[in-house]
Amino acid sequence: MSLLSPALRRSPAAASTSVTAAGGADALPLRFAAVGRSFGTGPRARAVLRDIDLALAPGEVVALLGPSGCGKSTLLRGAAGLDTPTTGRVLIDDTPVRAYDERCAVAFQEPRLLPWRTLRANVALGLPAGTERRTGASRVQELLELVGLADQADLRPREVSGGMAQRTSLARALARRPGVLLLDEPFGALDALTRLKMQDLLLAVHRGSPTTVLLVTHDVDEALQLADRIVVLGRSGEDPAASVSQLVPVPGARPRDRGSVELAALRSRLLESLGVDAHRH
Amino acid sequence: MSQASSTGVAVAADDEPRLVPPPAGAWHERPVVRVLGGALLPATLLALWQLVTSAGVFSAVQLPAPGAVLEAARGLIERDLLWQHVHISTQRVLIGFAVGAAIGTALGALVGLSRVADLLLAPTVGALRAVPSLAWVPLLILWLKIGEDSKITLIAIGATFPVFTTVSLALRHVDRHLVEAGRAFGLRRLRLFATVQLPAVVPALFSGLRLALAQSWLFLVAAELIASSQGLGYLLTESQNNGRTDRLLLAIVLLAMLGKLSDAVLGVVERWAVRRWT
Numbered sequence: 001m002s003l004l005s006p007a008l009r010r011s012p013a014a015a016s017t018s019v020t021a022a023g024g025a026d027a028l029p030l031r032f033a034a035v036g037r038s039f040g041t042g043p044r045a046r047a048v049l050r051d052i053d054l055a056l057a058p059g060e061v062v063a064l065l066g067p068s069g070c071g072k073s074t075l076l077r078g079a080a081g082l083d084t085p086t087t088g089r090v091l092i093d094d095t096p097v098r099a100y101d102e103r104c105a106v107a108f109q110e111p112r113l114l115p116w117r118t119l120r121a122n123v124a125l126g127l128p129a130g131t132e133r134r135t136g137a138s139r140v141q142e143l144l145e146l147v148g149l150a151d152q153a154d155l156r157p158r159e160v161s162g163g164m165a166q167r168t169s170l171a172r173a174l175a176r177r178p179g180v181l182l183l184d185e186p187f188g189a190l191d192a193l194t195r196l197k198m199q200d201l202l203l204a205v206h207r208g209s210p211t212t213v214l215l216v217t218h219d220v221d222e223a224l225q226l227a228d229r230i231v232v233l234g235r236s237g238e239d240p241a242a243s244v245s246q247l248v249p250v251p252g253a254r255p256r257d258r259g260s261v262e263l264a265a266l267r268s269r270l271l272e273s274l275g276v277d278a279h280r281h
Numbered sequence: 282m283s284q285a286s287s288t289g290v291a292v293a294a295d296d297e298p299r300l301v302p303p304p305a306g307a308w309h310e311r312p313v314v315r316v317l318g319g320a321l322l323p324a325t326l327l328a329l330w331q332l333v334t335s336a337g338v339f340s341a342v343q344l345p346a347p348g349a350v351l352e353a354a355r356g357l358i359e360r361d362l363l364w365q366h367v368h369i370s371t372q373r374v375l376i377g378f379a380v381g382a383a384i385g386t387a388l389g390a391l392v393g394l395s396r397v398a399d400l401l402l403a404p405t406v407g408a409l410r411a412v413p414s415l416a417w418v419p420l421l422i423l424w425l426k427i428g429e430d431s432k433i434t435l436i437a438i439g440a441t442f443p444v445f446t447t448v449s450l451a452l453r454h455v456d457r458h459l460v461e462a463g464r465a466f467g468l469r470r471l472r473l474f475a476t477v478q479l480p481a482v483v484p485a486l487f488s489g490l491r492l493a494l495a496q497s498w499l500f501l502v503a504a505e506l507i508a509s510s511q512g513l514g515y516l517l518t519e520s521q522n523n524g525r526t527d528r529l530l531l532a533i534v535l536l537a538m539l540g541k542l543s544d545a546v547l548g549v550v551e552r553w554a555v556r557r558w559t
Binding site: 080082100102105106108110112114115116125126128129172176 | 458459461462463464465466467468476477480557558559
């Protein structure tokens with residue numbers, strides 16, 4: 001909690017109301033049923049994912065770990081309707097995901113903000129269609145305060161740091177009141193300290209409005225800090241396609257002590273499953 | 282007392298700029314230098330023109346003196362004709378340019394964003410673009426009669442293609458990540474175009490618009506040379522038929538000035554728009 005964003009620390013009361021305001025929509029269950037994905041056709045087809053079965057309960061936070069290029073982002077894009085699996089189905093609330101499904105919101109690896117719009121207008125882009133103007137404006141203001149950008153709201157993306165841009169991107173995703181929040185390595189490009197702050201911010205948001213979160217990351221500590229369960233994607237044997245190799249529940253309530261012994265043991269196990277010898281690091 | 286101190290402050294403030302070094306930035310970027318530098322060549326040409334004509338190298342029909350051209354302008358102004366010619370020509374260019382730019386943007390958006398439209402339309406549009414401006418004139422007169430419609434249509438044709446080309450090409454290279462983010466946040470079709478794609482191509486759009494404006498003046502003269510009773514193109518043909526080289530030169534100078542002026546105005550808008558949308 002000590003690493004919470006300045007805005008949250010400055011006025012805890014206001015912050016807790018805006019954290020609540022960040023929610024609204026009900027958290028929805030997300031299910032991958034025998035999902036497979038290959039790219040290309042015919043003899044040159046390349047399988048990336050095979051037989052992914054995974055169910056997220058409403059409000060659950062699941063981290064997706066795996067080596068680079070194993071299809072983590074592809075799986076996440078499938079949940080957002082940005083990509084269609086070759087086989088199997090992705091269901092939100094037991095109905096299939098449509099293209100650009102409005103029940104989810106994505107925070108991409110890059111902030112992907114419109115350079116010609118202010119941070120405020122970029123966040124407003126996330127508001128669901130048909131939001132009443134006044135309601136929308138006050139909601140955007142609350143979200144900007146929540147991510148600690150109220151003072152920078154009228155700057156353009158190129159005038160702020162990478163961390164601020166990434167926070168704007170998160171606020172834009174929250175503006176959508178998503179039933180499922182999809183985060184594709186959203187903190188990957190940030191410096192270590194900013195990343196810790198962003199993780200705490202995400203936890204605060206999730207406490208206020210427990211939406212379902214699927215988080216792609218290759219940072220084991222980030223997964224341990226944020227997730228209820230960690231899914232490790234990996235290849236087995238000669239198969240070029242990845243599938244779920246481990247499904248690990250993370251013990252302890254959040255926020256977790258980053259130095260806990262139990263987590264350290266789990267950390268070594270996860271690193272080993274990713275092909276890294278934990279003792280040499 | 283307060284009077285004295287305020288004067289003192291004023292003097293100090295007055296003195297200050299002299300202590301500050303001249304503003305950074307190359308000498309050739311300063312507005313005064315740019316205006317004077319740009320005027321240097323026209324002024325030299327004018328002096329040369331005056332020199333050659335007073336030396337009697339050419340006859341007055343071949344090359345009248347600058348004074349004679351001014352005199353021609355005064356004659357036309359006195360008969361209220363000059364303003365009429367300038368007015369009608371400018372009006373035709375502005376309307377034709379606006380119509381052509383709008384059609385060019387819409388067509389460019391269609392071909393740039395839709396593979397089907399690209400497949401079906403691009404070859405035809407490319408062929409139409411290759412038709413020389415003068416080739417349209419007889420057909421337009423036949424279909425639209427000798428009135429404003431045929432002239433404005435010709436100018437619009439001229440203005441459409443540069444905008445079409447730049448916009449359709451630029452739209453293919455809009456950052457895919459931004460477009461995907463726009464779609465992921467529920468933007469579709471026209472709203473996606475207005476929110477993400479069009480702002481992203483503003484710099485290209487404006488280079489297209491500036492080419493289109495130059496083309497509009499070109500096509501104006503083509504339209505007015507052949508069938509009109511007013512306008513600068515008409516002034517050109519009429520002067521040629523009556524052997525009035527002074528008026529002919531006047532029309533050319535006016536076309537140059539109007540073309541440059543309209544381009545400069547569009548340039549100011551362009552600078553503002555590029556600052557706003559990038």
